[in-house]
Amino acid sequence: MKIPYARPVLIVVMLLLTACSARQKTFVLNFEGNPPEVKWALEELNPELPADWSSYEYLTFDLKSSTTQRFDIILHDREGIRKLRINPFQGALIRISVPLIHFQLRNTKGHDMAAIGKTPRKACWIQFTGPFGSLKQVDSLGIIMEHPIGRQTIELSRIMLTMQAEDSVLHPLPLVDAFGQWIPDNWPGKAASPEDLMTAWEEEETALRSGDFRVSKYGGFLDARTRATGYFRTEKVDNRWWFVDPEGYLFFSAGVTCITPGWGLARVKGREYIFDTLPPASLNTRKTPGDEGTIPSFYLWNLTRRFGDNWYDQWADFTIRRMDNWGLNTIANWSDTALAAMHRKPYVANISGWGINEGPMGLPDIYGEDYRAMVDAAASRQCLPLKDDPYLLGYFIGNEQPWPTREQELAAVILGGADSPMKTAMKKYLEAGDTPDRREDFIYETFKSFLAIVHDAIKKYDPHHLNLGIRYGGEAPDKIIDLSKDYFDVFSINVYNYSVHPELLQRIYDLSGLPVLIGEFHFGTAGRGLSPWLAQVGNLEERGVGYRYYVENAAAHPALIGTHWFQWIDQPNTGRGDGESGLIGFVDVTDRPYNDLVEASKATFRRLLDVHSGTVPPFSKPAKVQ
Numbered sequence: 001m002k003i004p005y006a007r008p009v010l011i012v013v014m015l016l017l018t019a020c021s022a023r024q025k026t027f028v029l030n031f032e033g034n035p036p037e038v039k040w041a042l043e044e045l046n047p048e049l050p051a052d053w054s055s056y057e058y059l060t061f062d063l064k065s066s067t068t069q070r071f072d073i074i075l076h077d078r079e080g081i082r083k084l085r086i087n088p089f090q091g092a093l094i095r096i097s098v099p100l101i102h103f104q105l106r107n108t109k110g111h112d113m114a115a116i117g118k119t120p121r122k123a124c125w126i127q128f129t130g131p132f133g134s135l136k137q138v139d140s141l142g143i144i145m146e147h148p149i150g151r152q153t154i155e156l157s158r159i160m161l162t163m164q165a166e167d168s169v170l171h172p173l174p175l176v177d178a179f180g181q182w183i184p185d186n187w188p189g190k191a192a193s194p195e196d197l198m199t200a201w202e203e204e205e206t207a208l209r210s211g212d213f214r215v216s217k218y219g220g221f222l223d224a225r226t227r228a229t230g231y232f233r234t235e236k237v238d239n240r241w242w243f244v245d246p247e248g249y250l251f252f253s254a255g256v257t258c259i260t261p262g263w264g265l266a267r268v269k270g271r272e273y274i275f276d277t278l279p280p281a282s283l284n285t286r287k288t289p290g291d292e293g294t295i296p297s298f299y300l301w302n303l304t305r306r307f308g309d310n311w312y313d314q315w316a317d318f319t320i321r322r323m324d325n326w327g328l329n330t331i332a333n334w335s336d337t338a339l340a341a342m343h344r345k346p347y348v349a350n351i352s353g354w355g356i357n358e359g360p361m362g363l364p365d366i367y368g369e370d371y372r373a374m375v376d377a378a379a380s381r382q383c384l385p386l387k388d389d390p391y392l393l394g395y396f397i398g399n400e401q402p403w404p405t406r407e408q409e410l411a412a413v414i415l416g417g418a419d420s421p422m423k424t425a426m427k428k429y430l431e432a433g434d435t436p437d438r439r440e441d442f443i444y445e446t447f448k449s450f451l452a453i454v455h456d457a458i459k460k461y462d463p464h465h466l467n468l469g470i471r472y473g474g475e476a477p478d479k480i481i482d483l484s485k486d487y488f489d490v491f492s493i494n495v496y497n498y499s500v501h502p503e504l505l506q507r508i509y510d511l512s513g514l515p516v517l518i519g520e521f522h523f524g525t526a527g528r529g530l531s532p533w534l535a536q537v538g539n540l541e542e543r544g545v546g547y548r549y550y551v552e553n554a555a556a557h558p559a560l561i562g563t564h565w566f567q568w569i570d571q572p573n574t575g576r577g578d579g580e581s582g583l584i585g586f587v588d589v590t591d592r593p594y595n596d597l598v599e600a601s602k603a604t605f606r607r608l609l610d611v612h613s614g615t616v617p618p619f620s621k622p623a624k625v626q
Helices: 194-207 298-307 311-326 337-341 371-386 407-416 421-432 436-461 478-484 502-512 540-555 595-613
Strands: 009-016 025-032 038-041 058-065 071-077 080-088 093-099 118-120 124-127 138-144 152-162 233-237 240-244 253-256 347-350 392-399 466-473 491-494 516-521 560-565
Touching (some): 058 080, 080 093, 138 152, 194 298, 240 595, 298 311, 311 337, 311 595, 392 436, 421 436, 436 466, 466 516, 478 502, 491 502, 502 516, 540 560
Parallel strands (some): 392 466, 516 560
Antiparallel strands (some): 009 025, 058 093, 058 152, 071 138, 080 124, 118 124, 233 240
């Protein structure tokens, strides 16, 4: 999209705090507009920094940022630049130790793009962006913040190389209050007391009404009907694809993911001092990977304040009422299974057990003797109980496997890894010739067999429901799209951008012939200790503008049959397990809605039948990034 013109401003101030140590230099960077990279020679930062960083483990520095907006650190080596992205805490002095390996090598450990693309630290999280390469001839370091919202400041000091990680929060006060809100920032409506929240909750309860949409009990449009089968299916009507609800009404899936009080909980161990008060231990029911201790849900704590000890049934009922009022007809992936089981709203089911999580870079090892039996058992266990449920939209079988477009890396990981049936099969396959093309062919033949095995198992135990496929990340390669046509009923893809380009949708449709579902998208902004995450806009109002522009312009394409927003609740301001901390919810941590987004959702849902039918043009105003 076109970025509004803003005068680039970048002011760099260096304060010499002591003449005795170069490590005490503080660099103050003010970002405004679309500023260029600021760059220092190493001796300017710290005369003790060598050119050869290959024997060190960490780049360590102190940082205070006025914003959670991400910025890039760029190392200039004589062989090329090395880059990664920092997502810092807001308004707090922190110390960051960046593992140098993330400048040098592209990560291959992880079964999905979220796991393989970033890592959490105590007071920030890091995205691996590349380029990557050696660090033997570093001569300078640069920082750039793209599209700062307003005027933002970064203070940088104590830049050094270390062998040990020194990550810490140096801020002397707690950063998170008893409601889960970020203490160093203020905003209109920030809760100062339980009474503030109770007043807001009562006002919403009083105002909430049933939606004024002409829809069936499943959320299909009453003004457009075709053949009913008792289950959700897809059909091409007047050259445009639709979901069709069990009663035969045309249905466009407007969904939200992660509708659950227990999603994306905050990491605590080693950071207890960040929190003013932690939720009661009775609410800490989940543990982080590696048994790092219980993780609290401030959102859940706020639900108990709102609804009392028997909060769940009231929360579930109120959530359905909200969705009916807000123009949301689908409980999308990662949501609470018990909520979906109430059978009052169409939902998708995430099913697994095929070895994606255990396979290298998310590719299952299908060559073990018991693989087909394992898949069959997983499909039986998950699909049989749901096969007669009319509210089930369909099954997702995976999410954002990271290996597509990285086939040669995956092949090297398989061959260089521990002995396994897949490694044995690959080595035998390559006996006829070990070339990059044959390595890639093996990957795709393996993947094709995986899709066929899972497809057959699902249809064996549930012939009624749709296979919504894998939610691919970004732009899937042509080979992936082409393979999907034989095994999926819908092609699903997550597109985090300001719009879904019609060229992408048309390419998917031309190659697969399948209707297309957007499995995840969102718009976020910086503030409240939360980051904009993947698609930044300038403020809360622009999130609503972005929603309307994205959904309606996607829906204008004849093959597009649904969009699912990620996610229902803001992420934790101190970061979930992998660090993500986005202001991307329909509701905040105190269970109060973002009204700009809610009103946009209502306005768009009223128009979806006409927009997707092609009788009215889509919303034409794109969101502002800054």
